[in-house]
Amino acid sequence: MIEEAKKKDGDDSINYRYTIRGTASQLQIKSAELFLPDYDIIRGDRSTESDASRHGGVLVAVKKTIKSEEISVAELPLSVQSSLRVTKLIGLEPFYIAVLYNPPAGSKYRISIEDLQKLFRFLEETCCKRLLLSGDFNMPHTNWSTYDSANDYENQIASLLFDMNLKQYIDFNTTKKSCLDLVLCNEDSIINDTTLCGNLSRFSDHFPITINVSINSKVSENSSTRYFSYCNCDFDALNEAIIANPFKPYCYSNVDVNTNLWYEWIFKLIEIHVPVRTKNRQLLPPWTSAETSHHMNKIKTERRKLQKKGLCTSEKLKKLTEECNQLQINDRVEYEQKLFASRHKGRIYKYLKSLKKDSLPPVIKSENLKREASTDLEKANLFNNYFATVVTDDGYEYFEPSEQHNFGENDILITEDLIKTELKSLNISKSRGQDSIPPLLFKRCGGSIAMSLKNLFCNIKRLRKFPSAWKSGIVSPIYKDGDKKEVSNYRPAWYVDVQKCFLLTSAFECAPLVQVHSTAHNEMPSMNSSGGSADTCPLLRA
Template identity: 25%
Template sequence: TDRNDSPELNVINLNARSVVNKIDTLEFLLIAQSPHVVAITETWLSSDIASDCIVPPNYKLIRRDRTTRGGGVAIALRNDINCVELECECNETVWCRISYCNRVFLIGVVYRPPNAPIDFLECLNDFLCKHVKSDTRVILTGDFNLPHVDWDLMVAGGVDIPNGEKMLEIMFNHNLTQIVKDCTRITDRSQSLLDLVFISDSISEYEVSVNEGISDHKMVVFSTPLPRHGPCRASMPITVKDFARADDTSILDYLETSLEAFEQLSTTGTVDDLWNFLKTTIYFCIDHYVPSKIKYVHRTNPWITREIIHLKRRIRRHRKNNKQSMNALKSSLKTALREAKESFFSVTLHNFIKTAPEKFWRFLKGRKEPIEQIVDGDIIITDNLEMAGHFNRFFQSVFSAHEPHVMREASSDDTEISTPGVVITLPGIFAKLLSLDTKKSTGPDKIPNAFLKRYAEWLSYYLKIIFDTSLQTHTLPQEWLSARVVPVFKDGSRLRVDNYRPISLTSVCCKVMEHIISKHIFTFLEDRGMFYPHQHGFRCGLSTVTQLVETFHDFSFAVNNKQQVDVICIDFSKAFDRIPHGKLIWKLKALGLGSIIINWIEAYLSNRSQRVEINGSLSAPLPVSSGVPQGSVLGPLLFLIYINDIATYIQAPTKLKLFADDCLLYAPVNNSVDQLNLNRNLEILRQWCDDWKMQINFRKSAYMHITNKRKVLKFSYNMGDVNLNNVDSFKYLGVTISNDLQWRAHIENVCSSAYRSLGFIRRKLKDATRDAKLTAYKTMVRPILEYASVVWSPNKKVDKEKLEKIQRLAVRFILSRYKRTDSVTRMLHECGLQPLETRRKIARLKLFFSLYNGQLKIDPALYLKEVHKRSRRLNHTKTVQPYSSRIDVFKYSFFAQTIEEWNSLPECVINLLDASHFESSLEELFSN
């Protein structure tokens, strides 16, 4: 059946391995499926075989035969498709521009022989540079003979890495996506993905399948719909308060006159009475003195103007029998759309970077994907209220059961430390209110941050009285104990509620008080050195990078000394949600924080409730029986306090490293006795978890033997009766650490992630200005390439090249220059982009500078030794004793490598005291 009115374009990619002896099979295929296009590779045709002998009369054949035996490509097209063949210098390639249902496609078929030189793909790239524009709909098919390329991770492997990497570069440069996932050639000994389909980003909807073919290759069937655009609402109006037009004088007068009554109430009223008074006052001001305005939430692209919308409406209302007038309208719409888009990317978006950066990032990141449905067993839930209730019940299910307080009271010895009282000042509250982000969501009280910030001076008087009363009576307003919970997607299936984490939105005024309490406790504990020293989470002067630097130094130092290190990665399950409140309060008392703070925190944790919000619908409230609220200010600090004594009974040489709830346990091992001791420490850790109700996720916990020896000391580590998994690598704080301490796997992961991010901004900003592209690259791609690079900075040329290649691809995109003759070095200089290797060196020296000058909470004496016997050959007076390196793993680790670089710096740079001046001096030094 001929399907001239089909709303989709159907394409088949077929490896024939000789068409001549399969003419009947091909004819059946064309009659049965009536595809619009059939791309054929390995036709094995010669010039003496006529095309009308190959395809039926309702098809035409565009072909390119090989002059020798084998090979050859062709495109068979239905006669109802308008087609123009394009000239291409590449061998065994056919390109044509087709028009169907008012849609234009650029379709190509390629057969790349297994051992073809890289010039073949260079020629293909040159053709695409010439013919592909930003809005071109490209369908590139064929047999590429690149079985070892991972098209999802964008990693080339096998013996033909250069051609694989070149094809990945072509794919990236021209916004192409390879959509075939299943193997297309299957034999008794191998399965390979050879027959590919690349499509451009302008083809957003498609279906693809792999079916039985007519040779030993399967055929790929691809279709893309050609939808008829129906009317849709361009925007949705919502009503918001316009604080820019607020009657500030009336509001300030009302706040001033109400303060006297509030102060009188404070002598007799409860903290709830005071909070309700302030809330009522704020609501009155907003209702009477802040006008409303209509805000439109646009559902169209941001370059759609009123003129475009007007032209669309005129076309919809126009009589179709007046063809000439209709064509004029369509031409006007096309022109208006093109000009509006050009104006948006060249002017509006460019101005956003300087005047309204939040709008630039909002466009780039796009809207968050809403939760539209979840599954409960076999049941699909789509009702917002029902989904909210389901989420809330799941989040509540992970809480620990409420336990009676049966632990001994902290002794007088525990609490004898003199603790200064919490100081609440008007300037402190005022400064905190002024720092509020007016774009952030409100808590359950619905008080806008814009109001709190705009009228911070007078509101500070009210809040100081509430805060003082709350501390003195160790009570909190009931509304401060409720949370509006927003589920935030982690990973996995979006339909499963266990793939979301709860983020609590609480009262902003309560958070201001939490900041005051939190700062007081942090200062108290840090000044007395009471935090576990190897806990680097949520602490000023420490970070994931400092934790990784210290940890990897331990690993590489041991291996450099011919030792094996056994490391165990412990995963806690829902750690923040399971903390029993009674046990946490006991630990606060044991620290000697003082009764005022402890009583207030106990009230803060008691009688809490939460409601989950999904698309504006709120679930019924449920009680919160354990845990610290995620998204609160006090939550991280309380967690650090709870886990602070986890290493109390861990015996040396075993070390325990913590970053919040990320936990590593490791030790150098020379024999089975050392391994038994490490396992004993692991059992001590498990016992602590049992005592303090912390649950270990045994499925995600694992151990690894780190060594460069051929003979590995094997040992099966266990916790109780559970044997942990043995792995060759694991990810710790975002960095993949392998058992040989090489960075191959990590760099591949980094490059894959950076490719994806760069591909994303290419799709979003393909028509943007250079500045917009450069800003996006520096913010969204380069940080991926540089996160914690002071730890994993590669020393091998091949690894350095992988990273630099991504920046070279980026700069070509930024400047829209893809020709072979364009100098990448000149382009990098034009964009002010330093080589990544230079940036990594500067980052190492900056961190070393901070450590040397005591700006980190790490004792420099643990790692840095001064040179006692000074020589005239020393470059400067701050020379540090170098490490002796036996192997490259240690030689190129942070301390060993950076000390050498530090010692080679000139005196004028090394004596700088300001970190920013030190960095700028390094940049000037290395640029020269």
């Protein structure tokens, strides 16, 4: 049962009280017989040939005052569909509550490890930000302080949960003899406390448990480990959604508000139609297979377990490392054989170039500034300071308003056809900008998204102001020649958003805008050595 809890004075968070309780599996109770008229009932019942061995299903009751929606689990295996229900609570930030029932050992309905892997992968992709997973897992032999179990089946499940960064919060028996009901969450700040809230009854041998939850507006940093996989996007469905839900902003008088509304509109559609993936796979070399990636995760899990026990290594870790090294060698050989057999010059040159690509040296220095840097933040600040000294106002011609340059509304023509033509000619291999939307999306959705961009650009032209969000970008240090430790041998490269690039090069190439060319220095975030943004420095003008 999910209901709202009382707020403390001055508390801006949303508080929920979540109660779980197991019931006798033989009971066949209709939703109307629960006498919960103020709750929305979401349930999954296992349908078997034997009622005595049904092992039940799951049921979630959400207070009707809480805005929520059920997440479909139809894509999961049949063994999981009746044992899992996922509810999305809609508040300051989405909060997902998943309830799972896994029959006890010996039952023919116990969920297999393969199906559980698919289930957890589904939860990772669907409920990436805030997830609370609870229910009767029937894992009495697991030590949740170390995520270890003498039972091989339970040990594999514990490792999968550990890899998902799910912390287990129940540290007491939920039945007379053992802990079967679990509460797991991927964000530590959500769970306030978990307590027993009653006694056993003739309908259940499980104690009822209350979990007090608090949701703040700030998104967990763990969410940054996810990204949108645009390559796996259903662009046909996305195009239909853009046409069915056109961009209709409520504000045209403020260019910044108008631009932010456009981003909110497009990202809302992207979240629905573009799958979410973990960055772990994205950061691996291209030849890494799924099996090797799984071995790498096993090694990470084993190392974390050893750290909790205060150990450095084990025979299992050594064996896993040796197996993983051999798998990586085999993967690379197979990848190179397929690549060179394809005789695709572009891919081959790209691969060979990536082999020569080196990261920044451990220590960089500046002879002019008399400074050295070793950490990522120090390197970023040093590059910022150097780039700020070499990028000056010299050579820039700024447009000042005058009578002879009094442009009318029709002096700069921005048409839907012009935008469609430009989007079709985009090179999808180019890097994305600060908004993280790749050229691939604009090219594949050019026909449907062109009208919204036209409205956005025309409003910018009408107001003669450049959006503040487009006055910044990601700057990466590119090595040219000489000593790699010297910052003066690097040049800044600016990653520009597609819309900004179009606005500056195509739509306004026939005439300058007063406000565009009279903006002050922009704060340009520089890239640190690991690819993340750091401090800001004035680099370029819009």
